[in-house]
Amino acid sequence: MSFVMRTARADDLQTLYELAKQTGGGFTNLPADRKALEEKLVRTELALAREGGEVEDELILMVLENCTTGQVRGTCQIFSKVGQSWPFYSYRLGVLTQHSRELSRTFRAEMLSLVTDLEGSTEVGGLFLHPRERAEGLGLLLARSRYLYIRNHRERFGERVIAELRGVIDEAGGSPFWDGLAGRFFGMTFQEADEFNAIHGNQFIADLMPKTPIYIAMLNEGARAVIGLPHPNGRAAMRMLETEGFTNPGYVDIFDGGPTMVGQINSLQTIAHAQDVTLGSIHDDGGEKHLIACGQRAEFRCTYGLVKRASNEGVSLDRESAERLAIEPGQSFTMVPRA
Template sequence: MNFVMRTARPDDLQSLYELAKLTGGGFTNLPADRQALEQKLERTERALSRQSEGIEDELILLVLENCETDQVRGTCQIFSKVGQNWPFYSYRLGVLTQHSRELSRTFRAEMLSLVTDLEGSTEVGGLFLHPRERAEGLGLLLARSRYLYIRNHRARFGDQVIAELRGVIDEAGGSPFWDGLAGRFFGMSFQEADDFNAIHGNQFIADLMPKTPIYTAMLNDSARAVIGLPHPNGRAAMRMLETEGFTNPGYIDIFDGGPTMIGQINSLQTVAHAQDVTLAGIHESGGEKQLVATGRLANYRCTYGFVRTKEAGSVSLDRASAQRLQMEPGQQFAMVARA
């Protein structure tokens, strides 16, 4: 394996655009729109140049680079604090229980309530790996590199982290959930609404969406069937999130009905079990495979490496991994076991 995660640069624009065209739609955080992607890169550049600590509304875009070809083959994102420039909407799936004495019956009705409960959370999203690279644990490297970035810059993030999974999309690129609910109020297709949201934000939801709870029994069968379900291609991502420590408490995406997973940053497996060590030496091969990360802000890099313990707090690292991380003996880095 000769891949490394690093922070994105302005010259990654064309590579990100090519990746975005491969997503098949429904990836709000990775639109196939050059201007929107350029704005993401500009936000990342501003965030990486800030030297003060503290939590601000920022975006960190990371990319997976093949060190042999210099090609960008994957990407993911971290939003430090959502819901600051416009409300962060979700549906909360709940149950209303009512009892009739006359009928001697209890009725339980599922309801969707439009909420902004998750405002202020950190969000991880925009994860996409080139279809030809979906092997050797690269998806896991993409996902967990975000948690090590958060750990290594802990003062810039809050306590809660969320991850929105893409919902079920049909073969035509439409969303059964959108068609059965929101599409009735907006007069636009799911693809049109998703593209608009990716570029302009979802304030139009606040302007046009009814605020009253929606009884799921009033939706058509197609819409009800996909509530809270991830896209088939996202099931592995959901399992990775669950392994990391995320739970599914019943929040769903307002566009496609996909689940929103929630975790506590300090309790995530990657964050809780990572340790800081000093690079005491470099060996040629062998050792225990670990996820290793070094550097701050624009210099952050993360890869798989092979570690040998020297003594408490110091280790040696295989030469290839040390080169990918651009590390020399005496430097510190974070490591955590490969799950």
């Protein structure tokens, strides 16, 4: 496998744009808009250039590169602290219980409340892998490389991390959730709202959305049926998040109703089980498959490698992965088992 994760550069704009056009819509963090993508690359460059250790509102855009061809075949993003430039809105699922003594009946009404509970969290998102590369664990490499980046720059992130999963989108590119709820207040289609949010932010939600809780029973059947469900293509991603240590506490996206997963950074499996080691030697065959990473900020790289436990002088790494990370014996790197 000749793939490596690295931080994005300005010259990745065209390939990111080509990837964005293949998402099928609903990927707010990866819009098919050159200007919006260029702004993300500028934000990434500024974040990678900053040397301080404080938590700030920053974006790290990463790409998956085929080292043989030089092609970018996937991407993902880390937002260090959401809700700083504009409010970070979610719907929270809740239940209101009421009892009628005269009827001798108890009513439990499910409700959606507009909240900003998740402000200040780190967010991982924008993960997209080219359809022709969805094999050999590359999706796992995309996802877990973000956690290794966070671990190796721990002082620049908080305690909580979230991941918004795309909700159900119909064949026409519309959202049953949007059509049944928010679309009634905004006079625009889901695609229009999604594109506007990707470029301008979601302050228009605060300006126009009613602040009172929404009774789910009052929504149409199509909207009710998809609340909290991921897009069919996102079910595997949801399972990966659950394996990593994320939970689903009942927050849903205000646009498409997809679930927002929540985790504690230090408890994520990748971060909790990763360790820093010294490269003692390089071998040409065998070994146990690990995710391996090295480098700070713009020099960060992550790939799969075959590791052998060696003597007290360090571990042994296969030659190809050592070359992909550009490390030599005596240098240190981070590793965590693939499984």
